[in-house]
Amino acid sequence: KNEVEQSPQNLTAQEGEFITINCSYSVGISALHWLQQHPGGGIVSLFMLSSGKKKHGRLIATINIQEKHSSLHITASHPRDSAVYICAVKSSGSARQLTFGSGTQLTVLP
Amino acid sequence: NAGVTQTPKFQVLKTGQSMTLQCAQDMNHEYMSWYRQDPGMGLRLIHYSVGAGITDQGEVPNGYNVSRSTTEDFPLRLLSAAPSQTSVYFCASARGLNQPQHFGDGTRLSIL
Numbered sequence: 001k002n003e004v005e006q007s008p009q010n011l012t013a014q015e016g017e018f019i020t021i022n023c024s025y026s027v028g029i030s031a032l033h034w035l036q037q038h039p040g041g042g043i044v045s046l047f048m049l050s051s052g053k054k055k056h057g058r059l060i061a062t063i064n065i066q067e068k069h070s071s072l073h074i075t076a077s078h079p080r081d082s083a084v085y086i087c088a089v090k091s092s093g094s095a096r097q098l099t100f101g102s103g104t105q106l107t108v109l110p
Numbered sequence: 111n112a113g114v115t116q117t118p119k120f121q122v123l124k125t126g127q128s129m130t131l132q133c134a135q136d137m138n139h140e141y142m143s144w145y146r147q148d149p150g151m152g153l154r155l156i157h158y159s160v161g162a163g164i165t166d167q168g169e170v171p172n173g174y175n176v177s178r179s180t181t182e183d184f185p186l187r188l189l190s191a192a193p194s195q196t197s198v199y200f201c202a203s204a205r206g207l208n209q210p211q212h213f214g215d216g217t218r219l220s221i222l
Contacts, residue, residue: 004152031208043200043213086152090208097143097168098211100152 003027006087006101013108019074021104023087026068030092034061034072037084037103046072046085077108112136116201116214123191123221131186131217133201139212141204142184143168144176146197147216153200159184160207191221 007022023032034046047054047061049070054061058077063070074081084105088098117132135142143158155168159178173195175187184203188195198218202211 033210041198041216041218043202043216045210045212048208048210088153097155097158098153100154102150102152 003091003099004087004089004101006085006104008104009102010105011107013077013106015078015108015110017077017108019077019081019106019108021072021085021087021106023070023072023101024068025070025087025089025099027089027099028092029065029068029089031090032063032070033088033090033098034070035086035088037086039083043086074106079108079110082107114201114203114212114214116199116217118217119215120218121220123188123219125191125193125221127191129188129191131188131199131201131219133184133186133214134182135184135201135203135212136182137203137205137212138181139203139205140181141207141209141211142178143202143211144174144184144186145200145202146170146195147200148197156186156199188219193221195219196221 005024031050033048037043058075060073084103086103087101114135140161144156145153154170157176159165162181165176198216200216201214204211
């Protein structure tokens with residue numbers, strides 16, 4: 001079983017819909033990252049969080065440490081939000097590396 | 111600022127050839143790392159560095175070498191390319207281990 005599981009693997013939505021992408025992990029963590037990979041391949045860090053909730057524009061990330069679960073929400077989705085969204089965790093037992101989920105492919109149709 | 115710059119963007123090699131993937135950052139970040147991304151799998155850490163002169167192995171280090179002689183540069187060397195090393199390689203940097211990472215645009219490498 002992977003340490004970081006994302007769901008769904010693929011998601012298609014209509015423009016304007018509210019979108020939720022989920023991330024579950026099996027280890028104790030010190031931080032969780034959400035990343036966005038554009039169709040051209042570039043990767044951008046969206047959020048880093050260790051508790052609670054963060055918001056940036058139409059993006060909201062939440063984390064529940066007790067349940068080992070995080071969600072990424074996109075409000076009023078737009079075709080330009082189409083990308084792969086990647087969850088990654090920094091294990092509290094590891095000084096050195098992030099463990100990545102395999103990503104969620106989001107397609108927003110106009 | 112250019113951020114994290116990777117070269118080349120594309121490369122095709124024959125089995126057994128060696129090459130170096132270049133990575134440079136102009137943000138004075140201490141932490142740099144190399145990942146590979148394969149279809150259906152998450153990014154996997156190859157090697158990382160927490161500062162000039164200091165490197166360490168990640169999850170999948172075999173077949174790769176790194177060095178960190180300056181804060182800015184972190185090249186990745188393939189010693190004897192194998193088809194299993196066909197992948198997309200990303201370099202990333204961060205101010206520290208617990209800071210957001212900045213990624214380069216990636217190098218798409220094919221080994222024939």
